[in-house]
Every structure is written in structure tokens, then in C-alpha cells.
Amino acid sequence: MLIGLDVGSRAAKAAYRLEDGYEYRVVSSHSWEDLLRGREGVVISTGYFRKRVPHDFNVTEITTAIYGVRHFIRRRVDVIVDIGGQDMKVIDVERNDFVMNDKCSAGTGAFLEYIASYFALDVAELARLHRSARCAAPINSTCSVFAQSEVVSRLVEGYTKEEVIRGIHYAFARKIARMVPRHARSVALIGGTAKNAGVVEALSEVLGVRVHVPGEPQVVNAVGAVEYYLAREGER
Amino acid sequence: MIGITALVPAEVIYSCGEAALDLNNFVPTSKLEPEDKLCAWTAIWRELVLRGEVSIDRLVVVAGGDCYNALVEGEKIELAGKPTHYFTYPFDGNAGAMKEQLEALADFLGGIRDEAFGEVAELKKLALEVHEMRCSGEVGAEQGFLIEVSGSDLMGSLEKYRSAIEEVEETEVDYEYRVALLGIPPIYPDFHAFLQELGMHVVFDEMPFEFIRHTGKSLGEVAGSYAGYTFAGHISRRLRFLESQLKRHRVDAVIHFQQFACHHKLEDRLLRDFLHEKLGYPYITIEADLPSPTPQQARLRLEAFAERLGEVV
Ligand code: SF4
Numbered sequence A: 001m002l003i004g005l006d007v008g009s010r011a012a013k014a015a016y017r018l019e020d021g022y023e024y025r026v027v028s029s030h031s032w033e034d035l036l037r038g039r040e041g042v043v044i045s046t047g048y049f050r051k052r053v054p055h056d057f058n059v060t061e062i063t064t065a066i067y068g069v070r071h072f073i074r075r076r077v078d079v080i081v082d083i084g085g086q087d088m089k090v091i092d093v094e095r096n097d098f099v100m101n102d103k104c105s106a107g108t109g110a111f112l113e114y115i116a117s118y119f120a121l122d123v124a125e126l127a128r129l130h131r132s133a134r135c136a137a138p139i140n141s142t143c144s145v146f147a148q149s150e151v152v153s154r155l156v157e158g159y160t161k162e163e164v165i166r167g168i169h170y171a172f173a174r175k176i177a178r179m180v181p182r183h184a185r186s187v188a189l190i191g192g193t194a195k196n197a198g199v200v201e202a203l204s205e206v207l208g209v210r211v212h213v214p215g216e217p218q219v220v221n222a223v224g225a226v227e228y229y230l231a232r233e234g235e236r
Numbered sequence B: 001m002i003g004i005t006a007l008v009p010a011e012v013i014y015s016c017g018e019a020a021l022d023l024n025n026f027v028p029t030s031k032l033e034p035e036d037k038l039c040a041w042t043a044i045w046r047e048l049v050l051r052g053e054v055s056i057d058r059l060v061v062v063a064g065g066d067c068y069n070a071l072v073e074g075e076k077i078e079l080a081g082k083p084t085h086y087f088t089y090p091f092d093g094n095a096g097a098m099k100e101q102l103e104a105l106a107d108f109l110g111g112i113r114d115e116a117f118g119e120v121a122e123l124k125k126l127a128l129e130v131h132e133m134r135c136s137g138e139v140g141a142e143q144g145f146l147i148e149v150s151g152s153d154l155m156g157s158l159e160k161y162r163s164a165i166e167e168v169e170e171t172e173v174d175y176e177y178r179v180a181l182l183g184i185p186p187i188y189p190d191f192h193a194f195l196q197e198l199g200m201h202v203v204f205d206e207m208p209f210e211f212i213r214h215t216g217k218s219l220g221e222v223a224g225s226y227a228g229y230t231f232a233g234h235i236s237r238r239l240r241f242l243e244s245q246l247k248r249h250r251v252d253a254v255i256h257f258q259q260f261a262c263h264h265k266l267e268d269r270l271l272r273d274f275l276h277e278k279l280g281y282p283y284i285t286i287e288a289d290l291p292s293p294t295p296q297q298a299r300l301r302l303e304a305f306a307e308r309l310g311e312v313v
Helices: A029-035 A061-072 A109-118 A123-131 A144-157 A161-177 A197-207 A217-235 B010-015 B040-050 B068-079 B095-108 B117-135 B141-149 B158-166 B191-197 B206-213 B219-226 B235-248 B263-278 B296-312
Strands: A002-007 A011-018 A021-028 A042-046 A079-083 A088-092 A097-101 A186-190 A210-212 B002-005 B020-022 B058-064 B084-088 B177-183 B200-205 B253-259 B283-288
Touching: A002 A029, A002 A061, A002 A217, A011 A029, A011 A217, A021 A029, A021 A217, A042 A217, A061 A079, A061 A088, A061 A186, A061 A217, A061 B296, A097 B283, A097 B296, A109 A123, A109 A144, A109 A161, A123 A161, A123 A197, A144 A161, A161 A197, A186 A197, A186 A217, A197 A210, B002 B010, B002 B040, B002 B068, B010 B020, B010 B095, B010 B117, B010 B219, B040 B068, B058 B068, B058 B095, B068 B084, B084 B095, B095 B219, B117 B141, B117 B158, B117 B200, B117 B206, B117 B219, B141 B158, B141 B191, B141 B200, B141 B206, B177 B206, B177 B235, B177 B263, B191 B200, B191 B296, B200 B206, B200 B296, B235 B263, B253 B263, B253 B296, B263 B283, B283 B296
Parallel strands: A002 A042, A079 A186, A186 A210, B002 B020, B002 B058, B058 B084, B177 B200, B177 B253, B253 B283
Antiparallel strands: A002 A011, A011 A021, A079 A088, A088 A097
């Protein structure tokens, strides 16, 4: 069996290649060993810890994102935005380059988790609240600390919780958009945060382009690891 | 000892009976965190000289046609009491103007005494032979780079440089891709070795190659040669030169190394448009600030770059 193992800063994901497609599993990154227990096969690792976990081959998460997106979205995308737990990468597929924000939480999953925890919500609930808001409260900051004080100010001014969350999603999208190259006509969003429909909607609107989200955004890199291996094997 | 800051014709310095020391060579391994800084290179060598950690008698700064940060740092050193000379490359590559610069430099150094032109030219010829071996995979990039980058000051002594060249070991470099490293030499001391780990053999280091390419057996010849220093002239001349060198070195991909707060950063777009968009070379830009081992983020980007080269080369 071929196993794509993506061990990132927050979560560990595995994609097991079966005869008729893939099976997936996601655990917290400290429990990555669970993903290999009872499974035999060729392990292709990726993610922050790709060289720290047992593997037969390892490949960067930049390359796996490209191969994974190709597998899920069968059309050309110019740019891939990968929102991780503690970083965010913007991959320019065409130019074969990428930029990355790993110095602060702005534009990363950690930012949205911080905001969710302020409202005593689970991140998975943010999209639902976004949908029921009638407008977006004006939020400019994407620094967790400053954003929280802005959140409080907006609530004091009378905006609802839903409107503030919607505003947060737009601020988040603008932060990401600043890193996306102007020539991008089609964008794919991957990583667990891509499940948040509020973020996807805000990003499409801010960028003015369609944002594609693969069926399983969180395991794109794990699948991409296997797909890269297969492509390479095919060449040999 | 004459401190220099990048490419000051060493032929003239040694012919004036002096020895050269390129202050930049102390920067990549320095732990100093300079205050009042734009580019880390110039700020660090300025501090090293002002604090007396590198001892020189006089300073020659490349002030025109190449680096204006260096000019100001040179002024600071001069105001602190060190005799300093400002050396300028003619932007239009005029050999007559270059010769005047060399004469002014020689005057500053007390005039030409024992001509070392012939010996330096011979050493540079030997360095070019090492370069050719590096191109054919018989010398590792790290070692080749050291010989070429030391072409600026000849290691402070012609004998020392000669033995360094003689000690170069022949090996068989195992690599997948031939890479050109353009722009400022990397401020990360392990950069060439790291690229080698990724199967990328640097066969062409733009600036260091310039350090060994220019020479001459007389002042006139030296002037004519250095007038063609492409890094200090019009970008079109540099692009033409790069086009022919990349072809000659059979390069697969280009890494442009740039430095925070350096005006050469503005050239990235021009280089990318020409080398990548027009000529089709895979191209990546790495930007550095303070010296350190190659940081994780740059490593990740280069590793991904190497992985993708497999698809296009
Ligand atoms: S990197 Fe740029 S600013 Fe710094 S010394 Fe070199 S040319 Fe000057």
C-alpha cells in the first residue's frame, strides 16, 4: 500500500491508496504514530515534520500541494493558498515559486481559532454564523491581539456576533489576498480552514476570482505525496 | 593592509607594494548585530573596522557604479580617522575613465612600485582553470566558490592564494542539476553545501566569476578588462553577458540571491523577465538579511524548487 503522511504543526493526516481510491484519517499531530499502526507499505512523508517521521521518501508540502490539487481539481489553477495551523503559503504554480507567512498568526488557522475561542465557539461553527449575518462589521486588523480589541469595539458599537465574525473573515481574506500574485485567474484553497465557507466566500469576493476548494481540503498534501511518488515512479 | 569592499582591482594594490583584504569575507561568519543598518554586509564590515576587530591601515570603498550603502559606511570610517579612497566604475564601461580611476587609486596608495600585474594575471588564470574543473564536475561548488570569491583580495597574499589554488582537491561531483547563482554572493556560509545536498551543483557564481575574470598585464590592460565589470554597468550589458554565460555553462536553473535594503533587489524583475519569461530558465529569488546558516524557510523553498526542476529539466 502507498501511504501519504502529512505531519504538520497541528494535525497529522494520512492518505492510504487503495485499489479504488483513497481512504483518509486525520489526528492531532502528536498522535501521528496512530496513522501508521497496523498499516504496511511505502510511506511518502510531507509537512513540517516530514524528515522526523519514518518514511521511504519525503517531499515538501509545496510540491505535494501542486500534485494534490491536480488530483482533486481537474483543471488548471494559477495559485494555491494553503492555510495551515501556524503558517500560510501562497504557491504560484505557474511561476514555480511560493511565498509564506510563518512569522505571525495573521492569515493562519491559529488566528481563526483565537477568534472562535473568544466567542466560546468551535472553529467549525464560524461559517454558520457568517451565513446568518446581514452585513460584515468593519474589521481592519489581522493581528490576533489587535483584532480582538477591534472585535470588542464593534460589539460595543452594536454589531452582532455574526456580523463581527463575518467582518473577521473579510479581514482574514484581505490579508491573504495581499500575498496572492495579481496574475492569478483561478485559485485553489486547501488546508482545514478551507472547510469554512465564510472564508471561501470572502476570499473569492476580495480576489474577484473563483476559489476552488477540493473535496477533502485537509488531506490534499497527503494525497499529493502519493501522487508525486506515482508520477515519479511512472517516469522511472 | 588595504581594506577593500568588493571588487577593487587587486592588481593595482599589489603593484603598489600593498596587500588587499576584502572586508566582505568577514561578514558571513560574523555574529555581530549592527545598529544603524540597511544592508547587513556594509553595516557589519563598518562595525568590524570601527571596533578594530578587523585591522586595516587604509580603506578603498567601491563607491560608484556598484554600491552606495558602501559609500556612506566608508565615509563613517573616514570620519573616524581612517584614510579612505572612493573608487568608481564608469557606468558606460569607458576604458579611459577606468584608467583614470586606476591611476587615482595608485596615487592614493603611493604609486606603483613593484609591478605585480603579471603574477596576479597568472594566478587568475589558474583560478579560471579551477573554475573550468568545477564546470566539468571535478571540483565541488563550495571549494570553487572559495577560490573565486577570494579573487577580490587574493587572500591578502599572493603566495597564500597560490597555495590555496594548488590545494584544491579534485573530486567527482554527484549532481542532478547545473545551477547559476546570480546577484550578491550568499551571506549564508553553508549555502553552496546545502544546494549540493539537494543535487544542485552551482557551476556559475556571477560576482565571484567576475572577481577572477578581470585582470591584465599592465595598467592599461587592467583598465580595459575591469571596464567590462558587468555588475557595475548598464543592466542590458549584464543581461547579454548572463545570456551567453548561462548557455556556455549549460545551466539548468537560476537562483537570484538578493539582500535586504540593497538597490540590486530592484533588478530582480528585470532578471526574471529576461531569464525566465524570455529565455525559459526556471528561476527562484532568495532574499537574505543577517548572516546565519541558511534559514528553514529558504531551505524549504529551495527544496521545493529542486523537486519541481525534475519536471521541467
Ligand atoms: S548587498 Fe547591495 S547594498 Fe549590500 S554591499 Fe552588496 S551591493 Fe551594497
